[in-house]
Amino acid sequence: MAKKEEAAPAAAPAEVKKEKKEKKSQKERPHSKKKHTKVKIWKLYDVKGSTLTRKNEPCPRCGQGTFLAKYKTRKYCGKCGWSQISSSKSAE
Numbered sequence: 001m002a003k004k005e006e007a008a009p010a011a012a013p014a015e016v017k018k019e020k021k022e023k024k025s026q027k028e029r030p031h032s033k034k035k036h037t038k039v040k041i042w043k044l045y046d047v048k049g050s051t052l053t054r055k056n057e058p059c060p061r062c063g064q065g066t067f068l069a070k071y072k073t074r075k076y077c078g079k080c081g082w083s084q085i086s087s088s089k090s091a092e
Contacts, residue, residue: 056067
């Protein structure tokens with residue numbers, strides 16, 4: 001029995017546990033403040049007189065109905081995932 005008493009003090013530091021946080025209910029959790037906004041289609045076209053011209057390039061895979069998004073170094077289609085990396089002038 002003396003051996004069991006010696007093992008007890010070694011187990012004492014392992015018994016120290018962090019307190020668990022209580023889980024909040026769904027109503028108590030903070031909601032996302034950012035709302036989704038619709039695409040402003042009037043920014044993608046330019047009206048001159050009675051003609052419409054497209055400002056962005058169309059996707060080569062999807063056709064005329066889908067525009068390519070322009071970023072600093074690439075163009076990307078959100079519908080099919082096609083991307084084209086443009087060569088930067090600083091690399092030359």
